[in-house]
Amino acid sequence: MTVQVQRRPDGWLAAFTAMASPCEVLLDVDDRDEAASLGELAAAEAARIERHLSRYRDDNIIHAINHAAGRPVLVDDETAGLLDFADQCWRLSEGRFDVTSGVLRRVWRFDGSDRVPSRAAVKELLPLVGWDKVSWARPSLTLPVGMEIDLGGLGKEYAVDRAAQLVSMRTRAAVLVNFGGDLRALGARRDGRPWRVGVESPDAAAAALDLELAQGALATSGDARRFLLKNGVRYPHILNPRTGWPVLDAPRSVTVLADACTEAGLLATLAMLQGRMARGFLAEQGVKYWVLD
Amino acid sequence: MAATERKPGGLRLALAAACGVLGVAGAPAHATEVSTGALVYAEPGRVKAFELLADGTHEFASGNIGTFRLVFDALTGASANGAVPAKNAQTFTSPSGGSGYTTAAGETPLDTTFKDTRFAGSGGLTFPWGRLTKATVGAYGSFESDYTSLGINGALSRDLFQRNTTITVRGSHFADSVSPMGGAPVPFAEMPAPTPGEHDDKAALEDDGEGSSESKGVTDLGVGLTQVLTRRTLLALNYTGTNVTGYQTDPYKILSVVDGTTGDPVAGTGTPEMFRYESRPDKRSKHVAAAELIQNLGRDIMTLSYRWYEDDWGIKSRTTEVTYRLNFQPTRYVQPNLRWYHQGAADFYRRYLVQGQALPEFASADYRLGEMDAVSVGMKYGTKLKSGNDLTMRLEYYKQTGNHAPNDAIGNLRDLDLYPTVDAWIANVGLTFGKQ
Numbered sequence: 001m002t003v004q005v006q007r008r009p010d011g012w013l014a015a016f017t018a019m020a021s022p023c024e025v026l027l028d029v030d031d032r033d034e035a036a037s038l039g040e041l042a043a044a045e046a047a048r049i050e051r052h053l054s055r056y057r058d059d060n061i062i063h064a065i066n067h068a069a070g071r072p073v074l075v076d077d078e079t080a081g082l083l084d085f086a087d088q089c090w091r092l093s094e095g096r097f098d099v100t101s102g103v104l105r106r107v108w109r110f111d112g113s114d115r116v117p118s119r120a121a122v123k124e125l126l127p128l129v130g131w132d133k134v135s136w137a138r139p140s141l142t143l144p145v146g147m148e149i150d151l152g153g154l155g156k157e158y159a160v161d162r163a164a165q166l167v168s169m170r171t172r173a174a175v176l177v178n179f180g181g182d183l184r185a186l187g188a189r190r191d192g193r194p195w196r197v198g199v200e201s202p203d204a205a206a207a208a209l210d211l212e213l214a215q216g217a218l219a220t221s222g223d224a225r226r227f228l229l230k231n232g233v234r235y236p237h238i239l240n241p242r243t244g245w246p247v248l249d250a251p252r253s254v255t256v257l258a259d260a261c262t263e264a265g266l267l268a269t270l271a272m273l274q275g276r277m278a279r280g281f282l283a284e285q286g287v288k289y290w291v292l293d
Numbered sequence: 294m295a296a297t298e299r300k301p302g303g304l305r306l307a308l309a310a311a312c313g314v315l316g317v318a319g320a321p322a323h324a325t326e327v328s329t330g331a332l333v334y335a336e337p338g339r340v341k342a343f344e345l346l347a348d349g350t351h352e353f354a355s356g357n358i359g360t361f362r363l364v365f366d367a368l369t370g371a372s373a374n375g376a377v378p379a380k381n382a383q384t385f386t387s388p389s390g391g392s393g394y395t396t397a398a399g400e401t402p403l404d405t406t407f408k409d410t411r412f413a414g415s416g417g418l419t420f421p422w423g424r425l426t427k428a429t430v431g432a433y434g435s436f437e438s439d440y441t442s443l444g445i446n447g448a449l450s451r452d453l454f455q456r457n458t459t460i461t462v463r464g465s466h467f468a469d470s471v472s473p474m475g476g477a478p479v480p481f482a483e484m485p486a487p488t489p490g491e492h493d494d495k496a497a498l499e500d501d502g503e504g505s506s507e508s509k510g511v512t513d514l515g516v517g518l519t520q521v522l523t524r525r526t527l528l529a530l531n532y533t534g535t536n537v538t539g540y541q542t543d544p545y546k547i548l549s550v551v552d553g554t555t556g557d558p559v560a561g562t563g564t565p566e567m568f569r570y571e572s573r574p575d576k577r578s579k580h581v582a583a584a585e586l587i588q589n590l591g592r593d594i595m596t597l598s599y600r601w602y603e604d605d606w607g608i609k610s611r612t613t614e615v616t617y618r619l620n621f622q623p624t625r626y627v628q629p630n631l632r633w634y635h636q637g638a639a640d641f642y643r644r645y646l647v648q649g650q651a652l653p654e655f656a657s658a659d660y661r662l663g664e665m666d667a668v669s670v671g672m673k674y675g676t677k678l679k680s681g682n683d684l685t686m687r688l689e690y691y692k693q694t695g696n697h698a699p700n701d702a703i704g705n706l707r708d709l710d711l712y713p714t715v716d717a718w719i720a721n722v723g724l725t726f727g728k729q
Contacts, residue, residue, distance in 0.1 A: 162317065262312050
């Protein structure tokens with residue numbers, strides 16, 4: 001993996017690509033070599049998590065789980081932690097957040113076309129969706145035949161948190177970790193100023209979010225480019241795993257400020273799943289948020 | 294409707310907790326922390342104080358930090374008025390002038406009418422000032438029935454050498470005003486006999502044109518250096534110079550006037566014993582230097598500190614303290630502490646005045662200005678509650694001893710305790726909560 005290091009007015013920037021996203025680590029240090037080594041640490045962690053959790057590989061735990069053909073699979077501690085977390089999120093969202101919903105992508109391809117699947121096709125897949133059908137007793141996971149799990153909905157935010165923590169263990173300097181717009185800030189810079197954070201709007205017509213952040217994390221859910229359009233109805237890519245259909249009145253994007261990136265990401269996703277109740281849901285959580293309809 | 298059945302406020306907490314379990318919990322994005330505490334201070338048979346306090350810190354999204362503190366104190370009980378014990382009972386006039394109180398033979402005279410409440414509040418804001426420098430500004434106000442203190446303060450601190458060194462420069466100024474009950478007495482004036490019917494009349498003790506309100510100005514300037522010595526060792530050095538001008542006499546403290554041979558109290562004008570109000574200089578400059586070493590021992594933390602104090606009243610003191618925080622469980626600790634204090638007397642400290650000798654320029658028999666040794670032993674316990682709040686409890690015992698029988702004591706005073714031991718118990722409970 002290549003990590004590019006550049007001087008920035010506010011420190012050093014280490015840039016690389018991981019998880020199909022441009023990734024950046026901004027460091028308030030003076031020394032280029034220190035910035036490079038911290039950037040490489042973050043890049044290596046992002047790559048490790050990507051390898052570990054990607055459903056596109058055939059050499060990792062996700063592949064082993066998804067191809068176990070009904071047999072139990074013993075998982076490592078990190079995966080177990082993420083499965084426990086996914087289990088909690090499924091409960092807290094009353095089944096709206098479900099790591100088994102990935103099979104619905106077999107019929108839903110949000111490519112901007114009008115290819116909305118038939119009711120029958122969606123219905124046929126529903127028996128393969130539902131965390132409640134999974135048997136999870138740490139460290140043993142058993143999926144019914146034909147079901148799959150996908151931790152991709154947590155992966156990027158988790159990687160931001162992990163990378164930020166790893167870097168902060170090696171330096172007392174302020175750090176901003178930004179993986180494709182999901183980011184976490186650890187401390188104000190030496191001059192006392194917070195990080196200036198810009199979050200690109202999913203909609204080119206809307207203004208980008210521009211804010212100052214000294215401590216905390218920001219995550220965005222929603223991608224305005226991923227939708228289907230048929231008979232004037234817009235089908236966003238947010239799927240309700242209980243019906244197998246998109247949440248039609250979901251906002252185009254939700255950005256949440258929370259303590260950890262994983263937390264911010266989940267709150268943003270859960271808000272999207274609330275459809276037109278997204279704002280009310282976020283307001284009740286007591287977090288700072290930005291919603292784009 | 295599922296959406297209305299849920300408890301979303303709790304959802305965020307549950308999610309944050311789950312992030313903690315996953316090992317990715319973050320420091321709060323915007324933290325507000327409030328601590329509250331209650332403290333009881335009791336000198337058996339003497340002063341009792343009860344204090345309530347609330348402290349708050351809010352970290353704004355901009356990185357600025359705001360703080361506030363509110364304190365309420367109530368003091369009651371008796372405190373030594375400065376007079377020496379005598380082989381006979383003695384009668385004193387209370388500060389309001391309206392009534393008197395009596396001390397039994399051989400007992401240390403205590404003013405039993407002592408009672409006051411204090412309310413104090415302060416606030417501050419820390420913000421960046423240019424590159425690498427942080428500035429703090431604050432204000433303070435404290436109000437008692439007979440004492441008001443108003444202050445402002447400011448500090449600049451700068452991190453150097455990759456934040457291994459922090460240098461702080463700070464200053465403050467307080468403007469105090471004292472309105473003693475019964476008016477501010479004239480230095481060395483005789484304590485008059487009680488004047489029944491005129492109680493609480495502030496004019497009772499006033500003497501030819503002396504105002505009943507006095508003022509005092511206190512200016513502090515300090516520098517501090519905090520140095521990270523190793524990854525586990527921190528050294529903090531501080532120096533503060535203080536300049537005080539204005540009224541510094543304690544309007545409620547008196548001195549006995551004794552016979553030069555027998556050591557017994559002499560008769561006053563219209564009173565069986567003569568007592569004179571004390572007198573202190575109206576200028577004082579103080580110097581304090583302190584060193585603190587904090588050593589992280591892996592699980593536990595040990596702190597050693599030494600404080601050196603001198604002023605131009607002739608008082609020199611040294612304080613040594615050691616605390617050991619024993620983190621016996623991840624969320625529980627006990628912290629014993631031990632403190633030793635030695636103080637030399639002020640130049641003008643004297644236990645009494647002798648009749649027939651010329652009055653000195655200044656004199657005070659306030660035991661706090663005398664030579665003394667003090668030891669404190671304390672224990673603090675801290676735990677995290679299920680709610681996530683932090684609870685602390687502390688108990689401390691303090692013992693102060695001085696010279697009971699000075700070599701130069703006169704006559705009958707040789708048989709009396711001229712510097713009684715003071716004991717005090719301090720107990721407090723604190724609760725920190727409100728982390729978002």
